[in-house]
Amino acid sequence: xxxxxxGLEDAEATPGRPAGPWLQLWRRLRRKRIAMIGLAVVLVxxxxxxxxxxxxPYSYREQDLTRGLEGPSADHFLGTxxxxxxxLSRVMYSARTTVIITLTxxxxxxxxxxxxxxxxxxxxxxxVDGVIGRVGDIFIALxxxxxxxxxxxxxxxxxxxxxxxxxxxxxxxxxxQNGVPSYLTVFGALSLFFWVGSMRIIRAQTLQIRERDxxxxxQAMGATTSHVIWRHLLPNVSFLxxxxxxxxxxxxxxSELFLTWxxxxxxxxxxxxxxxxxxxxxxxxxxxxxxxxxVPSFFVxxxxxxxxxxxxxxxxxxxxx
Numbered sequence: 087x088x089x090x091x092x093g094l095e096d097a098e099a100t101p102g103r104p105a106g107p108w109l110q111l112w113r114r115l116r117r118k119r120i121a122m123i124g125l126a127v128v129l130v131x132x133x134x135x136x137x138x139x140x141x142x143p144y145s146y147r148e149q150d151l152t153r154g155l156e157g158p159s160a161d162h163f164l165g166t167x168x169x170x171x172x173x174l175s176r177v178m179y180s181a182r183t184t185v186i187i188t189l190t191x192x193x194x195x196x197x198x199x200x201x202x203x204x205x206x207x208x209x210x211x212x213x214v215d216g217v218i219g220r221v222g223d224i225f226i227a228l229x230x231x232x233x234x235x236x237x238x239x240x241x242x243x244x245x246x247x248x249x250x251x252x253x254x255x256x257x258x259x260x261x262x263q264n265g266v267p268s269y270l271t272v273f274g275a276l277s278l279f280f281w282v283g284s285m286r287i288i289r290a291q292t293l294q295i296r297e298r299d300x301x302x303x304x305q306a307m308g309a310t311t312s313h314v315i316w317r318h319l320l321p322n323v324s325f326l327x328x329x330x331x332x333x334x335x336x337x338x339x340x341s342e343l344f345l346t347w348x349x350x351x352x353x354x355x356x357x358x359x360x361x362x363x364x365x366x367x368x369x370x371x372x373x374x375x376x377x378x379x380x381v382p383s384f385f386v387x388x389x390x391x392x393x394x395x396x397x398x399x400x401x402x403x404x405x406x407x
Contacts, residue, residue, distance in 0.1 A: 107325070111325070111403055111404065114403040115399060115400065115403050118399045118402070118403070120395050120398075120399055121395065121396055121399030121400065121403070123392070123395065124391075124392040124393070124394070124395030124396030124397075124399065125392075125396050126392075127388055127389065127391075127392035128335075128389065128392045128393065128396060131181050131184075131385060131388070131389050131392075132181070132184075132185050134177070134178045134181045134182075135178065135179075135180075135181030135182035135183070135184060135185040135186075136182065136185060137178075138175075138178035138179045138181065138182045139182075141178070142172075142174070142175040142178045142179060143163075143172060143174060143175055144171070144172040144175040145175065146171065146175055146176050146179040146355070146357045147171075147355055148171060148172070148175075149169045149170050149171055150166070150170035150171075151169065151170050152170065153166055153170045154166060154167070154168050154169060154170040155167070155168055155374070155375045155378075156170075157375075157377060158377070162174065164177065164377065164381050165375075165377045165378075165381070167362075167365070167366075167378055168365075168375075168378075173377065173378075173381050176357050176362060176382075177359075177362075177381060177382060177385055179357040180357045180358050180359045180361075180362060180382065180385075181359075181385070182357075183269075183342075183352055183356065183357060183358045183359075184339050184342065184358075184359065184389070186269060187269070187272055187273060187276070187338065187339070187342045187352075188335050188338045188339050188342070190273050190277075191273060191276045191277050191280055191338045192280070192331050192334055192335060192338060194273075194277050195276070195277040195278075195279075195280040195281040195284070196280055196281065196283075196284045196330060196331045196334050197284070197327060197331055199277070199281040199285075200280075200281035200282065200283065200284030200285040200288065200330075201284055201285070201288045201320075201323070201327055203218050203222075203281070203285045203289075204284065204285040204286065204287065204288030204289040204292060204323075205288055205289075205292055205315045205319055205320065205323070206218070206315065207219065207285070207289045207292075208288065208289040208290070208291070208292025208293045208296065208319075209292055209296050209311065209314065209315055209319060210311065215289075218285070218289075219289075222282045222285055222286065225278070225279055225282050226282055228279075230279055230341075231341070231344060233279070234275050234276070234279065234341065234345055235345065235348055235350050237274075237275040237278070238271050238272065238275050238345055238350040238351065239350045241271050241274070241275070242267065242268065242271050242350065242353075245267040245268075245270050245271045245274075246262060246267040248267075249261050249262055249266055249267045249270070250262055264356065265352060265353055265354075265355065265356025267353075268351065268352045268353040268356060269352065269356070272342055272345060272346075272351050272352060275345075276338055276341055276342070280334055280337070280338060283330060283334065284327070284330040284331070284334070287326050287330050288323050288326060288327065288330075291322075291323045291326055292319055292323065295318075295319055295322050295323070296319070300318060301314060301318050301319070304317075304318055325404050326404070328400075328404075329400055329401060329404050332393075332396060332397050332400050333393075333397040333400075333401070335393050335397075336389075336390050336393030336394060336397065339389060339390065339393065340390060342358070342360065343358070343359055343360040343363075343386060344360065345360065346358045346359075346360025346361050346364070347360040347361075347363060347364045349364070359382045359385065359386050362378070362381075362382035363379060363382050363383060363386070365378070366378030366379040366382070367379065
């Protein structure tokens with residue numbers, strides 16, 4: 087048989103090959119209209135935040151006191167706040183804050199720290215499992231929101247001081263002015279708590295997988311702990327990793343919003359949905375300028391609802407494996 091004929095047979099056989107697990111997951115998700123709607127809303131708001139620096143019509147700092155509290159117009163599509171700042175630009179930059187906080191917390195706590203400790207705890211067992219489990223129990227037992235408020239309130243002045251020292255002793259500038267200390271404080275506080283859930287999920291699955299033949303065979307061949315964890319265990323828990331991260335995104339976004347609303351999260355002039363809602367939360371302000379509260383609330387509710395829709399659909403798709 088010629089090489090061309092062999093190549094043709096291979097090409098014809100390719101479509102018949104079974105789809106990989108990730109492709110199968112995507113196909114199941116794609117058939118769920120609710121999942122696609124939720125994903126579309128999340129992507130739109132996240133793209134608004136990612137591109138805010140280039141696409142926002144105004145800077146989030148730009149003020150025009152002569153045009154304060156205006157309703158929607160050609161110049162300001164969503165109106166202005168009491169300082170004459172463009173509401174659409176503030177929303178876009180607030181979305182950027184949500185993107186920064188959610189992704190950094192999920193990547194570090196939900197996809198690095200938690201899964202790493204969960205894999206290590208489930209595979210090694212013994213005292214390693216005991217220590218990691220007890221630390222996780224401590225964080226679970228603590229009242230989450232009050233502890234986050236306490237941590238942020240107590241650490242914020244020290245973080246500002248440390249950031250100011252870094253500015254003075256390096257080539258970096260504008261860190262304090264741009265609100266970097268509040269980002270670091272919120273990120274650190276949330277990361278302390280959002281690793282526990284993913285650790286427990288990954289640990290439970292690892293306890294089951296570690297007794298399978300391919301893991302026992304790798305151990306018999308002298309594979310190191312790190313080799314077994316990263317080459318054999320991690321690929322088999324990756325679905326749970328993605329599931330945990332997707333469901334935690336909404337919780338992280340909501341936590342940042344509440345912290346800022348309580349005054350211990352993202353600090354002005356850095357924009358945040360929580361700060362926008364807090365500034366417009368009084369009855370008198372709402373009666374005089376309802377758009378100040380309705381605009382950020384619409385985006386917050388849409389984002390959190392979209393996270394819930396997509397998370398539920400993703401959970402169903404993963405469980406259907």
